Amino acid sequence: MKNTSLIGKLISHREWLLAGIIALMLVGVGSTAPFFISPGNLAEVFDDTAILIMLACAQMLVILTRCIDLSVASNIAFTGMCVALINVAYPDTPALVTLIMSIGIGGVLGAFNGILVWLVGIPSIVVTLGTMSIYRGFVFLLSGGEWVNAHEMTPQFLALPRATFLDLTVLSWIAIAVTIIMLVFTRFTKTGLSIFAVGGNPKAAVYSGLNVGKYQFITFCISGAVAGMCGYLWVSRYAVAYVEVAVAFELQVVAACVIGGISIAGGIGTIWGAALGAIFLGLINNALPVIGISPFWQLAISGLVIVLAVIINSRSEKRGGRRILREAHR
Amino acid sequence: MNRPVLELRNISKTFPGVKALDGVELQLYPGQVTALIGENGAGKSTLVKVLTGIYAPDGGDILIDDKPVTMQAATDAKRHGISAIHQEAVMFDELTVTENIFINNQSRNMFGLLDWKLMRTRAKTLLEYLDVNIDPDLPLRELSVAHKHLVSFAAALSINSNIVIMDEPTASLSHHEIQELYRLVRRLRDEGKAILFISHKFDEIFEICDRYTVFRDGQFVGAGEISDVTQDDLVAMMVGRTVNQIYPKIETEIGDTVMSVNGLSHPTEFDDIDFNLRKGEILGFYGLVGAGRSEVMQALFGLTRTSSGSMNLNDKPFKPRNPGDAIDQGLVYVPEDRQHQGTILTLPIFQNITLPQLGGLSRSGFIDMAREYDVARKYATRLQLKAASLSENVENLSGGNQQKVVIGKWLATNPNVIIVDEPTKGIDIGSKAAVHKFMGELVAQGLSVIMVSSELPEIMGMADRVIVMHEGRIVARFDRDDMTAEAIVTAATGAS
Numbered sequence: 129m130k131n132t133s134l135i136g137k138l139i140s141h142r143e144w145l146l147a148g149i150i151a152l153m154l155v156g157v158g159s160t161a162p163f164f165i166s167p168g169n170l171a172e173v174f175d176d177t178a179i180l181i182m183l184a185c186a187q188m189l190v191i192l193t194r195c196i197d198l199s200v201a202s203n204i205a206f207t208g209m210c211v212a213l214i215n216v217a218y219p220d221t222p223a224l225v226t227l228i229m230s231i232g233i234g235g236v237l238g239a240f241n242g243i244l245v246w247l248v249g250i251p252s253i254v255v256t257l258g259t260m261s262i263y264r265g266f267v268f269l270l271s272g273g274e275w276v277n278a279h280e281m282t283p284q285f286l287a288l289p290r291a292t293f294l295d296l297t298v299l300s301w302i303a304i305a306v307t308i309i310m311l312v313f314t315r316f317t318k319t320g321l322s323i324f325a326v327g328g329n330p331k332a333a334v335y336s337g338l339n340v341g342k343y344q345f346i347t348f349c350i351s352g353a354v355a356g357m358c359g360y361l362w363v364s365r366y367a368v369a370y371v372e373v374a375v376a377f378e379l380q381v382v383a384a385c386v387i388g389g390i391s392i393a394g395g396i397g398t399i400w401g402a403a404l405g406a407i408f409l410g411l412i413n414n415a416l417p418v419i420g421i422s423p424f425w426q427l428a429i430s431g432l433v434i435v436l437a438v439i440i441n442s443r444s445e446k447r448g449g450r451r452i453l454r455e456a457h458r
Numbered sequence: 459m460n461r462p463v464l465e466l467r468n469i470s471k472t473f474p475g476v477k478a479l480d481g482v483e484l485q486l487y488p489g490q491v492t493a494l495i496g497e498n499g500a501g502k503s504t505l506v507k508v509l510t511g512i513y514a515p516d517g518g519d520i521l522i523d524d525k526p527v528t529m530q531a532a533t534d535a536k537r538h539g540i541s542a543i544h545q546e547a548v549m550f551d552e553l554t555v556t557e558n559i560f561i562n563n564q565s566r567n568m569f570g571l572l573d574w575k576l577m578r579t580r581a582k583t584l585l586e587y588l589d590v591n592i593d594p595d596l597p598l599r600e601l602s603v604a605h606k607h608l609v610s611f612a613a614a615l616s617i618n619s620n621i622v623i624m625d626e627p628t629a630s631l632s633h634h635e636i637q638e639l640y641r642l643v644r645r646l647r648d649e650g651k652a653i654l655f656i657s658h659k660f661d662e663i664f665e666i667c668d669r670y671t672v673f674r675d676g677q678f679v680g681a682g683e684i685s686d687v688t689q690d691d692l693v694a695m696m697v698g699r700t701v702n703q704i705y706p707k708i709e710t711e712i713g714d715t716v717m718s719v720n721g722l723s724h725p726t727e728f729d730d731i732d733f734n735l736r737k738g739e740i741l742g743f744y745g746l747v748g749a750g751r752s753e754v755m756q757a758l759f760g761l762t763r764t765s766s767g768s769m770n771l772n773d774k775p776f777k778p779r780n781p782g783d784a785i786d787q788g789l790v791y792v793p794e795d796r797q798h799q800g801t802i803l804t805l806p807i808f809q810n811i812t813l814p815q816l817g818g819l820s821r822s823g824f825i826d827m828a829r830e831y832d833v834a835r836k837y838a839t840r841l842q843l844k845a846a847s848l849s850e851n852v853e854n855l856s857g858g859n860q861q862k863v864v865i866g867k868w869l870a871t872n873p874n875v876i877i878v879d880e881p882t883k884g885i886d887i888g889s890k891a892a893v894h895k896f897m898g899e900l901v902a903q904g905l906s907v908i909m910v911s912s913e914l915p916e917i918m919g920m921a922d923r924v925i926v927m928h929e930g931r932i933v934a935r936f937d938r939d940d941m942t943a944e945a946i947v948t949a950a951t952g953a954s
Contacts, residue, residue: 316571325550332548336562337532395552
């Protein structure tokens with residue numbers, strides 16, 4: 129039975145629903161605080177959300193394969209500390225090289241998660257719960273608990289994410305580029321398609337000659353690499369590296385995916401959904417203080433939205449029976 | 459005779475406790491359809507999995523064009539030009555038709571990216587070749603079972619294979635769709651492909667197959683030309699014994715009506731189900747896979763809601779809101795899928811047996827372990843359960859013994875109606891006989907049994923009456939005296 133009701137149509141086009149809610153929120157907040165929807169402020173909000181968008185897109189790939197990566201925030205802290213210390217030790221390192229190094233370091237951390245999941249066969253939630261603590265512990269070992277502050281970092285190191293181009297920061301442009309690359313990756317590459325397949329029906333994937341574990345490994349590598357890159361961007365944007373950088377941020381990342389309609393059961397989701405979910409959370413975080421809602425309410429509202437999103441998801445994923453009768457009658 | 463394109467020699471495959479294939483052989487010739495025949499559990503599906511690289515054989519040789527090959531993964535099968543249409547729908551519901559067809563065989567454009575335009579056109583061509591009107595952009599979940607099947611055909615054909623394996627391709631198809639399928643098989647044969655056709659329906663074997671190979675209990679029994687044998691020859695090879703020997707039907711006194719079902723309907727799964735069940739009776743439900751039998755049983759057990767109809771159990775209206783209700787009123791359901799629905803594999807035997815009646819075995823919320831053990835021991839003895847101890851986890855038992863635990867678990871609740879869904883699916887011959895004997899004893903003690911089975915000999919051997927379902931409706935009823943295999947199968951396939 130096709131959903132013919134308005135609600136049914138809206139839910140089946142979840143990205144549009146989410147985009148509509150985001151637009152409504154902008155209109156609502158804009159009517160009480162017009163400056164909020166000025167292009168300059170929106171660019172700032174986007175800049176503030178850029179890291180969440182990239183992480184949500186990468187996390188989506190992991191979730192599509194029926195896994196989860198809880199170690200991304202620790203990966204950010206570790207990679208961020210690594211590149212900050214390298215910058216202190218070798219101030220001449222060009223920012224672009226730093227960026228590439230951060231992708232590499234993060235990718236290695238992700239690959240370690242992936243190998244434990246693929247070859248050792250440990251459930252991803254256990255693996256990444258463990259590495260979440262391990263990677264965070266490494267930050268302490270590296271830094272001895274010390275902070276790396278802005279004055280120790282070189283101007284080039286700090287400038288990269290803040291530089292602007294066409295009124296948007298480089299950080300924002302990187303997020304846009306990552307989103308577009310992910311869109312192409314999920315839609316137009318064999319690996320992208322296979323990721324959907326192994327999560328949607330692992331058994332059928334084996335019959336089709338797809339190695340489920342290998343694709344899970346690949347998504348962990350991608351998630352790690354993106355997190356590593358975000359580590360550099362985070363540390364340079366906030367101009368400080370310390371042990372507690374991005375603590376508990378993985379929960380926001382997973383929440384963005386859930387809000388964006390990515391099925392925790394695997395196989396269902398779009399990059400648009402993940403990106404919009406992240407933008408939605410970013411907007412809430414930025415808009416609520418503007419309209420004078422206390423930070424405590426912010427947490428509760430974010431939580432409420434996540435629960436609502438899960439309810440909507442589970443409704444729309446509920447499939448009808450096998451439809452044995454030729455003509456269904458009500 | 460030309461040379462075989464594929465030859466298997468002395469292939470063996472052992473699973474814990476079961477020798478699934480024991481030195482079997484098989485030859486496939488180009489331009490010929492070879493039937494692989496055998497009872498459930500004869501090793502047909504295991505052979506398909508060996509041929510498609512899902513299972514690695516423990517021993518033996520696979521030769522393609524006289525050259526030995528190894529099959530490590532499904533991609534090897536594809537490389538050697540073998541494609542398979544599996545019995546179970548192993549496809550991706552959330553992906554589109556085109557994506558399903560080309561899941562492991564994509565076309566790319568000059569940038570190395572997937573060329574969906576080209577694949578869509580190729581999908582259309584393939585579907586046209588199959589003479590079916592399916593929108594290649596639809597998600598697979600929106601298609602009917604038969605159309606899903608045809609998409610899996612298209613996927614198999616998208617690989618330019620010389621060897622096509624069809625594992626019970628007609629199991630879920632209607633009469634008309636089966637005729638279409640035959641046409642297709644003949645066309646592939648005429649194009650010179652070697653086809654392995656797995657089936658246990660004799661009419662179709664004699665209709666479209668050129669050769670046969672028979673397996674029994676994982677062993678090779680014989681092979682040859684279809685034109686040289688009769689149906690009786692094949693049956694004799696398949697079973698190696700007569701039906702009466704396997705099914706020791708115990709004659710019982712059949713009493714009054716225990717349960718009646720009137721006009722039971724569901725919006726999408728079944729319609730207008732009417733039947734009575736009498737004391738001491740085994741009522742068989744036969745039908746093809748997907749005919750709606752299990753769905754009806756789940757409704758009787760309170761697992762699914764019905765849209766209309768009424769039920770009576772023991773002269774009282776019976777309207778279970780959940781399985782707990784049904785159990786309290788004396789109706790239990792032994793599901794088909796033991797591993798997922800029947801037992802908790804990681805719990806010991808005794809806890810599995812007592813699970814549905816823990817309330818009665820506890821005092822002020824604490825479980826009385828001694829009584830729990832007593833109950834479990836009683837039913838384990840009655841069922842001749844083979845296990846080192848009752849504290850052993852169910853996952854360590856063989857399939858047949860797991861089935862006994864499931865049955866024991868429900869018997870321990872003292873039901874008067876017991877529904878068994880495919881009671882002997884996937885268990886070895888010895889355990890089958892024990893389950894059948896036990897069912898006979900149950901009805902002799904005054905219980906009533908509803909037995910859902912897709913195995914015709916089991917239905918004919920065990921049931922006092924048979925109800926045949928097709929596409930969610932009851933299409934025929936037979937008494938023990940007037941049931942014939944032909945009539946039952948004809949009704950089940952929807953032919954009139």
